[in-house]
Amino acid sequence: MLSKKTKYGLKALTFIARRIDNKPVPIATIAKNENISQKFLESILLTLRKSGFLGSKKGKGGGYYLLKDPKEINMSSVMRILEGPIAMVSCVSLNFYEKCDDCPDENTCSVYKLMKEIRDGNLKIYNNKSLSDLF
């Protein structure tokens, strides 16, 4: 299941990206329009800023804005920041690899093979998608 963090994060990103002039959008505006708890959204936008997707401006007329063209914002990277690993088990994860403690050999693991296939499928979708495709 997708976390609300990711869901809200994606909604916020599209909301910001829809603004053609790319003028800063205040958190409150996004929260109201997308029915998101403002405080929760704060922390989400903060991580999106710290990961280099968003810029911010304080004070009146401030808010969050995109640092790149929506076409240049890849969905894989966004998902990894918001949701974490794209793979469903860490032993098949490319960016968050971790060995399973219970599994002695990945090559003979039935779950491994299946989940690798799932990961490849999802990765193909995310890799070929940018923020502009979400409009």
Place this chain on the structure above:
Amino acid sequence: MLSKKTKYGLKALTFIARRIDNKPVPIATIAKNENISQKFLESILLTLRKSGFLGSKKGKGGGYYLLKDPKEINMSSVMRILEGPIAMVSCVSLNFYEKCDDCPDENTCSVYKLMKEIRDGNLKIYNNKSLSDLF
């Protein structure tokens, strides 16, 4: 992330399915071989039995056995029993549909479209896979 319940369940199912004669396999045997907490595995196998995948036999020589040919056990159904919805958001789920409380319109929701695509991809894989493919 895949729950351990699902992971263990899949491993147990393949373990049972590998037994050509289809004689009952005791929980303890599976637990030892696959490094799974026996008590936890008990509850998992119980749900797999109650959902019609496994049969059981008590007493000596007892254990769990498959009720169908591994080729006839579809991965979508197994995943739905063990992990729940295949979709990452309930509003795009076929078998566990639920409307999002925050989203006014699914047709204009950016997350909805993306997650539908993901669901379709995963479903295609699971639908075209049976337990026999996990060997």
Place this chain on the structure above:
DNA sequence: ATAATAATCTATCATTCCGATAGGATAAAT
């Protein structure tokens, strides 16, 4: 009959994570 085997059932538990909230600090514009 008795003992051993193995599933079944119920109940509980610790930990972790998630989503949300609170309150103040900082920075910029008017």
Place this chain on the structure above:
DNA sequence: ATTTATCCTATCGGAATGATAGATTATTAT
């Protein structure tokens, strides 16, 4: 100086997860 809005830290309740314990029932073998 005041307002606006981000930034930061801390905390919290509730749910879910994974695991454990103990007792019960059914079956087989001796």
